[in-house]
Amino acid sequence: xxxxxxxxxxxxxxxxxxxxxxxxxxxxxxxxxxxxxxxxxxxxxxxxxxxxxxxxxxxxxxxxxxxxxxxxxxxxxxxxxxxxxxxxxxxxxxxxxxxxxxxxxxxxxxxxx
Amino acid sequence: xxxxxxxxxxxxxxxxxxxxxxxxxxxxxxxxxxxxxxxxxxxxxxxxxxxxxxxxxxxxxxxxxxxxxxxxxxxxxxxxxxxxxxxxxxxxxxxxxxxxxxxxxxxxxxxxxxxxxxxxxxxxxxxxxxxxxxxxxxxxxxxxxxxxxxxxxxxxxxxxxxxxxxxxxxxxxxxxxxxxxxxxxxxxxxxxxxxxxxxxxxxxxxxxxxxxxxxxxxxxxxxxxxxxxxxxxxxxxxxxxxxxxxxxxxxxxxxxxxxxxxxxxxxxxxxxxxxxxxxxxxxxxxxxxxxxxxxxxxxxxxxxxxxxxxxxxxxxxxxxxxxxxxxxxxxxxxxxxxxx
Amino acid sequence: xxxxxxxxxxxxxxxxxxxxxxxxxxxxxxxxxxxxxxxxxxxxxxxxxxxxxxxxxxxxxxxxxxxxxxxxxxxxxxxxxxxxxxxxxxxxxxxxxxxxxxxxxxxxxxxxxxxxxxxxxxxxxxxxxxxxxxxxxxxxxxxxxxxxxxxxxxxxxxxxxxxxxxxxxxxxxxxxxxxxxxxxxxxxxxxxxxxxxxxxxxxxxxxxxxxxxxxxxxxxxxxxxxxxxxxxxxxxxxxxxxxxxxxxxxxxxxxxxxxxxxxxxxxxxxxxxxxxxxxxxxxxxxxxxxxxxxxxxxxxxxxxxxxxxxxxxxxxxxxxxxxxxxxxxxxxxxxxxxxxxxxxxxxxxxxxxxxxxxxxxxxxxxxxxxxxxxxxxxxxxxxxxxxxxxxxxxxxxxxxxxxxxxxxxxxxxxxxxxxxxxxxxxxxxxxxxxxxxxxxxxxxxxxxxxxxxxxxxxxxxxxxxxxxxxxxxxxxxxxx
Numbered sequence: 002x003x004x005x006x007x008x009x010x011x012x013x014x015x016x017x018x019x020x021x022x023x024x025x026x027x028x029x030x031x032x033x034x035x036x037x038x039x040x041x042x043x044x045x046x047x048x049x050x051x052x053x054x055x056x057x058x059x060x061x062x063x064x065x066x067x068x069x070x071x072x073x074x075x076x077x078x079x080x081x082x083x084x085x086x087x088x089x090x091x092x093x094x095x096x097x098x099x100x101x102x103x104x105x106x107x108x109x110x111x112x113x114x
Numbered sequence: 115x116x117x118x119x120x121x122x123x124x125x126x127x128x129x130x131x132x133x134x135x136x137x138x139x140x141x142x143x144x145x146x147x148x149x150x151x152x153x154x155x156x157x158x159x160x161x162x163x164x165x166x167x168x169x170x171x172x173x174x175x176x177x178x179x180x181x182x183x184x185x186x187x188x189x190x191x192x193x194x195x196x197x198x199x200x201x202x203x204x205x206x207x208x209x210x211x212x213x214x215x216x217x218x219x220x221x222x223x224x225x226x227x228x229x230x231x232x233x234x235x236x237x238x239x240x241x242x243x244x245x246x247x248x249x250x251x252x253x254x255x256x257x258x259x260x261x262x263x264x265x266x267x268x269x270x271x272x273x274x275x276x277x278x279x280x281x282x283x284x285x286x287x288x289x290x291x292x293x294x295x296x297x298x299x300x301x302x303x304x305x306x307x308x309x310x311x312x313x314x315x316x317x318x319x320x321x322x323x324x325x326x327x328x329x330x331x332x333x334x335x336x337x338x339x340x341x342x343x344x345x346x347x348x349x350x351x352x353x354x355x356x357x358x359x360x361x362x363x364x365x366x367x368x369x370x371x372x373x374x375x376x377x378x379x380x381x382x383x384x385x386x387x388x389x390x391x392x393x394x395x396x397x398x399x400x401x402x403x404x405x406x407x408x409x410x411x412x413x414x415x416x417x418x419x420x421x422x423x424x425x426x427x428x429x430x431x432x433x434x435x436x437x438x439x440x441x442x443x444x445x446x447x448x449x450x451x452x453x454x
Numbered sequence: 455x456x457x458x459x460x461x462x463x464x465x466x467x468x469x470x471x472x473x474x475x476x477x478x479x480x481x482x483x484x485x486x487x488x489x490x491x492x493x494x495x496x497x498x499x500x501x502x503x504x505x506x507x508x509x510x511x512x513x514x515x516x517x518x519x520x521x522x523x524x525x526x527x528x529x530x531x532x533x534x535x536x537x538x539x540x541x542x543x544x545x546x547x548x549x550x551x552x553x554x555x556x557x558x559x560x561x562x563x564x565x566x567x568x569x570x571x572x573x574x575x576x577x578x579x580x581x582x583x584x585x586x587x588x589x590x591x592x593x594x595x596x597x598x599x600x601x602x603x604x605x606x607x608x609x610x611x612x613x614x615x616x617x618x619x620x621x622x623x624x625x626x627x628x629x630x631x632x633x634x635x636x637x638x639x640x641x642x643x644x645x646x647x648x649x650x651x652x653x654x655x656x657x658x659x660x661x662x663x664x665x666x667x668x669x670x671x672x673x674x675x676x677x678x679x680x681x682x683x684x685x686x687x688x689x690x691x692x693x694x695x696x697x698x699x700x701x702x703x704x705x706x707x708x709x710x711x712x713x714x715x716x717x718x719x720x721x722x723x724x725x726x727x728x729x730x731x732x733x734x735x736x737x738x739x740x741x742x743x744x745x746x747x748x749x750x751x752x753x754x755x756x757x758x759x760x761x762x763x764x765x766x767x768x769x770x771x772x773x774x775x776x777x778x779x780x781x782x783x784x785x786x787x788x789x790x791x792x793x794x795x796x797x798x799x800x801x802x803x804x805x806x807x808x809x810x811x812x813x814x815x816x817x818x819x820x821x822x823x824x825x826x827x828x829x830x831x832x833x834x835x836x837x838x839x840x841x842x843x844x845x846x847x848x849x850x851x852x853x854x855x856x857x858x859x860x861x862x863x864x865x866x867x868x869x870x871x872x873x874x875x876x877x878x879x880x881x882x883x884x885x886x887x888x889x890x891x892x893x894x895x896x897x898x899x900x901x902x903x904x905x906x907x908x909x910x911x912x913x914x915x916x917x918x919x920x921x922x923x924x925x926x927x928x929x930x931x932x933x934x
Contacts (some may be wrong), residue, residue, distance in 0.1 A: 002159060002190040009163035025662060044532050047662045053531045053932050073501060097197030098167055102704065119463060119836045126470070126843040133850040140858050141869065170866045193497065229489070236494045257489065264495060291636030298502055319677035322639060327905060342729035349639070382709065412568050446565040 003071065003094070007040055011105065012096035024048025029055055031063055040101075040107060042094075043072035054088060067112045069104060071096060134296045154183040162191050165206070166199045172206050185212070189237045204238050212238060217246045225255050232261035239265045244274060253276055256285045260292030267299040267307070275307040282311065286319050301327035307333065312339040314346070319351050322350055329357015337363040344369050344387070348380035355383065359390030367394060371402040374414075385417045392421025407436060408444060415444065419451040459829075459837065462816045463633045465809070466844040472801060477851040478688030483692040484749070484859050490632075491750070491910050499635045504529065506635070507535035507611045508627060508705065511604030513597045514540055517618040518548040522556040523659035524618055529585060533627040537586035539604045544573075544594030545799045557581045559589055570602040570716035578607070598717035598724040599703070605711060614705040615725075621651065621661055621754040622703065629751035631746070642732055643706045645691075645699030646751035647683055650860070661754050664862045666871055671764060673875050674883045675757040677849060680872075684749060685852030691693045691747035693795030697733075697778075697802060699745070701725035703753035710736070721781070723774015730782050749860060765890050772894030773901075774805055806859045807895060810888035813841060817885075842880045849876045 008018045009034075019034060021027040023046040031039055031053075043050035050070050057063040068087075073094045089108045092101055131306045137296040157181070172188075177179040188207055192200060212234060219231025232250060235243055240376065244299045247270070250262030263281040286293040297320070300307050312322035312389075325343055328336040340361070343354035351373060358366040373379060373387035388406055391399040403425065419436075422429035436448035490496055499505070509526050512522055516610045521540070528538050537683060542550045553559065559579040566575050581587055592603055598784035599614050612634060616622065626646060635642045655669030667673055699706075704725070711717075714735040717724045729745060736743040758764040779786070784805065788795040816837070824834040853872055856862070865874065 002163075003194050005163035006166055006191065006194060009160070010167040010215065013164075013167045024660075025657075044624055048534070048660055049530060050656065052527075052658055052660065093198070095120045095196040097195065098199050100197065107312050116830075116833050116836065119459075119833070119840055122463070122467060122470075123839050126847060129849060130843065130846055133847070133854055137854045137857055137869070137873075138848070140854070141861075144504065144858075144861075193494070229493075257493075261493070263494065264498075280487070291490060291632075292495055293497070294504070294636055295498050298498060298504060310577055321641065326504060326638070403910060416565075416567065416884055443565070446563075450563045 002076050003042055003102070004097055005069075007101060010102055011040070014102055014105075016105075017071060021067055024050070031057055031066065032060070035063070036066070037047050037069045037112075039066055040105070041068060041070050058087060067108050069101075069108060121213060121448050140329055151183060152177060154180055155187065158183050158187045162187050162203075166191065166195070168202060169366050172210055183437060185234065189234065189284065192237045198424045204240070207238050208240070213246070214350075217243075220246065220250050220253070220258070225258075226273055228253060228255060228258050229261070232265075233273045236261055236265050240269075241269050244270050248277060256289040257292055260285050260289060260296050264292075264299040266294045267296060268303045270304070272307070275304065275310065277309065278304075279310050283317055283320055286317065286323070286408050290319065293320070297323045297327050301333060305331075305333050307338060307341055308333065312343065313338060316344075318347065318350065321346075322353060325350060325353045325357055329353065329360050332361050334361050336354045337361050341369045344373050350422030351379070351383045354387040355386035355390045356452050359386075362393055362394050362398040364396045367391065367396050370394075373403055374406055381411055381413060384411075385413045388414060388417040388421050392417070392424040395424050395426070397428050400425045402431065404428070404432050407432070407448075408441070416447055418448040419444075422448075423451045457820055458607040459833075459913055462812065462820075462837065463688070463840070465804075465812050465874070466806075467815075468900045469805060470807075470844050471849055472636055472805075473686065474851070476686050477848065477855070479689035479692045480685060480855055484855060485751070487577050487748070489538075489860065490678075500632065502571075502928070503534070504635050505534050505631050506612050506638070507610035508533065508614055508631065509608035509610040509708070510536060510538045510614045510887075511601055511608065512538065512540045512616050512618050513543055513600035514545065514549050514595070514618045516545045516547045518545070518552045520619055520659075521549055521553055522866070525557070525587065527659040528616065528622065529587065531622060531627050532624045533631070533812065535610070537588065537609060538588065539588045539607055541590045541592060541600040541604045543600040544774075545765065549590055553589060553810075554579065557585065557587060557695050558583065559587075564588075565608065565687070566603075566773075569606050569607045569712045570892065572602040572606070572719075574730050575603055575894045576849065581751070596719055598719045598721075601858070602716040602719070605708060605716060606888075608708055611708055613706055613708045613711065614703070615701055615825070616753070616850045617702045619756060620702045621656070621659060623661070623752045623754070626703070626751040626753060627705075629748060630703075631635070631747065634705070637744065640742050641707070641746065642710045642728065642736060642743045643699055643704060643745045645687070645696070645747045646703045646753055647749045647751050648679060648700050648702050648755055650742060650757045651754035652757050654754065656754075665869055667757070667759075668865055669759040671761065674690075674879055675764070677853075677872065677875050677879050678887075680856050681852045683747075683852075684855045685785040685848050687747045689856075690793075690798055693793045694796035696745050696747050697794065697798050699727045699729050699732055699747070700753075702755050703751075706732075706778050714841065718781075721774055721777045722770045723778050726775060727778040727781060730762050730778050730785070730794070730799075733791065733839050734782060735783055737791050737794075746903060749856075765893075768887060768890040769894035769897060772806070776895050777804065779803055779807065789890045790874075806891070810891040814888050814892070816841060823890060839856045845880050846877065847886055849879060 008020050011020045019030055019036065021030050027041065028048065032110055041053055041057040042051040043073055049072045057066055067089045069086045069092060071092045071094050090104050092104060120303060130387060139211040144213040164170065165172065175184050188203065190220050195203065219227050222228050235247060239247065242267065246261045247266045251259055253259050259281050263278045266278050278296065282293050282296050297311060308324055308328055311330065313318055325340060328340060337358060340354040340358050344351050355370060355373065358370060370387045370390050374384055374391065376384065388403060391403055403421050406414050409418065411414045419433065422433050433452050435449045437445050440448060495806065505592050512525065518837045525538055525540060540553060561804045562578050564578040573593040575590050575592040575621050577591045579589040580592065588607060590603055590607060603812065605613055615782055629648050630644050633644050650667060650672055651661060652669060652672040653665045655660045655663040667674060687696060710732060714731050718727050732745060757768055762869045779799065785791045786799050820834055820837050824831065853876055857869065863869065
């Protein structure tokens, strides 16, 4: 349901949205479609969010892709835990779609799209 | 003899055939259910997602199956959301009669229906539902009782506290897991009420949970109660000490110091007290902690070394001193504490 | 002869009775769990700060190939507070170097806590970053020894032993932690499900697709694990009679393990021995306690595909099983130990130790009796059928439970394969396992003989089979 909520929010904001049901699909889509921004849930079937980020960072073609990660645990332990692989923003779960919208706008502005 | 063996063989064969049939039938039924469900879900998910971001209203379900799917999707969405959109979805659901449906469900004969109804209320309850929930506290099933109690703790005010507290005490023996969730909810939404669960006349299992919740959630207003628990049973004292360390209230230092020095108390309690003194970080504790450094028990000494590192310049001075001129084992501990 | 047939018969009937009861208990327990699992109360508790911090202990011997991926995926598990302690048990390959490079480790000063004895720790390493990782470099001592070292250094109240080549699912720890949150005072240990990874699609250290293995031997082991874990362990757990928590994946309360003395390093069945000992110490101390098994948290592990490897593994398991029974003989049929003493241990003795002997000798005796004309062909065939069918109930029952709950193999072709192998298991695989069980116990008896002879001062050449204390041997033990 998280995916649907995020997709609907961003679609109504006017972005073109592609959805992936699991980590494997997410990687595939990211590699083929080169989106301007990736919104990832930390917990997904197949690959989890961190693994997707790591895989993307390893590939020079996708290394610079901005990523917003949704995670239940935004404690320092989690973020500083060495797994801060260059995720632009962490959003806590449960989330407010408006808040997500604002952060997405902010990230895209920062990255210059 | 032959007959007995033949009989057992026949029985086994029968059981095997029946089992295989059961496997196949159950699986087929589950698949059918899932297919039906999955056909309806995507549409419903999209509809709910659209209404959350774009506004609008909940689609009217055309069948009982659709109503069930709508219910599940909405509850899931509520679990993922917070803020204004969540409130909006809740009010829409309430407008469409879900509370009334849940209230009726709580009176159902089947336990599964009542549990499901309680879960619905857990997702969409507001103070309007207090009467229904209070009624649910008297249910035959402890899980329903606990769910209602938890929701009351979230939305109710002081008037329901006694009833909630009574329910926790009742359900803790049969369904400890559910009762823990209620105490957690009390701590999160009605924390003054948690004080009622910290007193000496409360059963130990309930008190233990309340202490853990108070400490983990850092509820400073309960520091005095936790300090009182330091004199309690050893396991409760240990938990209280950890909690006080997390809360960080310097008022606890004298009692924690007393616990740390009390050699007749259990080792985990003393270790917890020393660690808490370090976590609170009040330099006034340096003397007491320093005395624990040469303790005969390694865990106490190690905790003391780690704590001294957090007690300001005085503590560090003690560590440096010990690292150079103390006994070898202590020097090792002190050195390690300094290194970190 | 007639007496023998009755004994044979009684054995099978007792087996079916006991394990059917366990199956029913398992079913009830699984249903109760299902009610809790999806409830909002559970979600609340798991998200809350009440989830106890866990230390994962990874004993590593010559694991340079997979250790970095393994540790990384462990650190990324979906759990609020966890630390990973890798115990390099005197590896002779580049395990330590690999992990030092990948995680940027530097040496730190950490005195060895004295809670449990073990081979000396030469050095302790930690990363410069904030990763909760600790690496112990110690002299070789075997898996149990390495675990004891890890327990010593663990910071957190719960410890979890994990094999270096196992893959834990994302939510494995949260699901295992749930009993500890619900009943923190009583819960001492929780075991999780171990599944066969052969045949699964594995990428970047994760299981992407759960498939059944192609290898026939691995397939039989899938059935084996399903039977043991879904069929019996959940049932035993319901009556607090669980004797085995897999060394590949089990979460224990650190203080309870230390109070019990840690893992024994002189047995090959250290995982079962510890659990049995925990029952004993907890019961002796009079405290209320639970040791539980939950099927939903999953750890994937490779199963041996060569007969030789499987044989070695099983012989060791059963030797370990017999050793545990011997060490805790005092608990046998002792009412003080309730379900463990009165049911679990006797069942293990009768069905795991004596069972193979009874069943195999039964085949032989009835065949001879038939050949000599003592019994009719009808009787012979009926008895044979009994010997084959009795195990099938448990296997099918467990498969039914798995299908109805976790359902990891949803395809109909998978189900067909599972049912096929479940039946085929009784027609040769199980009997083969019995032979290996007997070999295992025989090894144990011989080992004690050697020990006795050595004490008498006789010089004897050591056995040809790998001695149980060599590093490699100590690390390839795996209980499901």
